[in-house]
Amino acid sequence: AAAPAPDMDGVTAALNSAMANGAPGAMARFTGPEGVRTRMAGVRDRVSGEAMDTRARFRIGSVSKTFSSVVLLQLVDEGRLELDAPVNRYLPGLLPDDRITVRHLLTHRSGLADYTEAMFAKTVPGFEAVRNRVFTYQELVDLSLAEPRTTEPGVAYKYSNANFVVVGMLIEKATGTPVAKQYERRIIKPLQLRHTSYVHPETQIKGRHVRGYLHPDEEGAPLVDSTEQTASWAQSAGAVISDPADLNTFTTALMRGSLLSPRMLDAMTTVTPTDATQTRFYGLGLRRYDLSCGTQVYGHTGTVQGYYTYAFATRDGRRALSAMANTSNRGAANTALGGSLEAAFCGKKTA
Ligand SMILES: C[C@@H](NC(=O)[C@@H](C)NC(=O)CCCC[C@H](NC(=O)C[NH3+])C(=O)[O-])C(=O)O
Numbered sequence: 001a002a003a004p005a006p007d008m009d010g011v012t013a014a015l016n017s018a019m020a021n022g023a024p025g026a027m028a029r030f031t032g033p034e035g036v037r038t039r040m041a042g043v044r045d046r047v048s049g050e051a052m053d054t055r056a057r058f059r060i061g062s063v064s065k066t067f068s069s070v071v072l073l074q075l076v077d078e079g080r081l082e083l084d085a086p087v088n089r090y091l092p093g094l095l096p097d098d099r100i101t102v103r104h105l106l107t108h109r110s111g112l113a114d115y116t117e118a119m120f121a122k123t124v125p126g127f128e129a130v131r132n133r134v135f136t137y138q139e140l141v142d143l144s145l146a147e148p149r150t151t152e153p154g155v156a157y158k159y160s161n162a163n164f165v166v167v168g169m170l171i172e173k174a175t176g177t178p179v180a181k182q183y184e185r186r187i188i189k190p191l192q193l194r195h196t197s198y199v200h201p202e203t204q205i206k207g208r209h210v211r212g213y214l215h216p217d218e219e220g221a222p223l224v225d226s227t228e229q230t231a232s233w234a235q236s237a238g239a240v241i242s243d244p245a246d247l248n249t250f251t252t253a254l255m256r257g258s259l260l261s262p263r264m265l266d267a268m269t270t271v272t273p274t275d276a277t278q279t280r281f282y283g284l285g286l287r288r289y290d291l292s293c294g295t296q297v298y299g300h301t302g303t304v305q306g307y308y309t310y311a312f313a314t315r316d317g318r319r320a321l322s323a324m325a326n327t328s329n330r331g332a333a334n335t336a337l338g339g340s341l342e343a344a345f346c347g348k349k350t351a
Pocket residue numbers: 060061062063116120121122123124126161214234237238300301302303304305306328329330
């Protein structure tokens with residue numbers, strides 16, 4: 001059946017709802033058979049009052065995990081790493097359990113604790129303590145290993161940034177270059193993602209960009225401008241910068257098979273449920289959301305101080321949506337923004 005036209009009024013309603021829940025602004029870009037549709041709301045800069053702009057760049061948070069996963073799966077395709085090999089075969093002595101495999105990292109089933117829970121237990125103090133810090137991968141792994149593991153390897157899904165920090169270490173070990181070089185060579189250049197970059201530990205977002213605003217834990221406390229940070233606490237788990245057009249190019253190219261072999265793309269999109277609702281799933285560095293109209297969309301969400309992101313596409317790569325709200329630590333704003341997926345991919349609700 002032909003895909004339903006996107007309900008762009010519904011997308012606008014989702015953006016407005018994100019603003020009603022504390023975001024200074026929000027935007028979305030839909031790419032489909034009928035072409036591109038963009039919607040913007042509010043401001044990208046609360047001081048200048050400059051309007052939200054879909055040509056502006058922002059921090060994509062954990063959507064970076066899909067970039068890292070693509071690089072690692074290309075290395076598997078090239079025979080330089082094996083998915084079911086112990087991580088310790090490539091990084092001797094790194095992890096305290098030889099049973100933790102590369103696949104366990106990509107599926108969040110390693111049991112490695114997520115160090116960000118302690119790091120950001122107090123949102124603004126935690127952020128201020130790290131926003132200008134530069135961490136080595138090893139320091140982040142050590143923070144994780146200082147806490148008890150959350151599961152025996154492979155037994156259960158438990159989201160952890162530590163997994164994709166180790167993915168970054170594996171990429172650097174296998175290629176002998178920084179992850180930035182691999183993102184550039186394997187994704188950014190081939191897809192001509194002109195507004196996508198990995199500038200860690202540089203704190204500035206170059207060119208036209210959205211300023212991000214972090215909600216403190218204290219109700220009513222003023223927003224904190226969190227735009228400039230090293231994002232070193234996240235790195236290969238969350239430090240990529242991009243814009244809506246590049247994200248749609250990335251997710252559609254991924255789904256169309258431009259980045260991975262058919263076998264590897266099948267492995268990446270083979271998912272297991274992450275919640276009881278059986279509508280949210282995780283594959284290899286990739287989420288799958290099953291929408292109310294039966295459409296399944298693949299991509300990732302992102303949460304980094306001041307920015308909520310959704311970047312998803314249909315399995316045939318014919319339709320994609322990227323959406324961003326320039327706030328965080330506000331779950332209601334994130335959920336509201338997520339409503340843009342149903343509107344974009346399921347179209348107008350029939351009476
Ligand atoms: C969940 C999301 N994960 C990511 O994008 C990664 C990179 N971000 C996090 O783990 C959240 C770090 C804290 C954010 C902070 N929260 C707090 O400080 C809470 N005390 C904030 O909201 O900005 C994903 O995979 O979709």
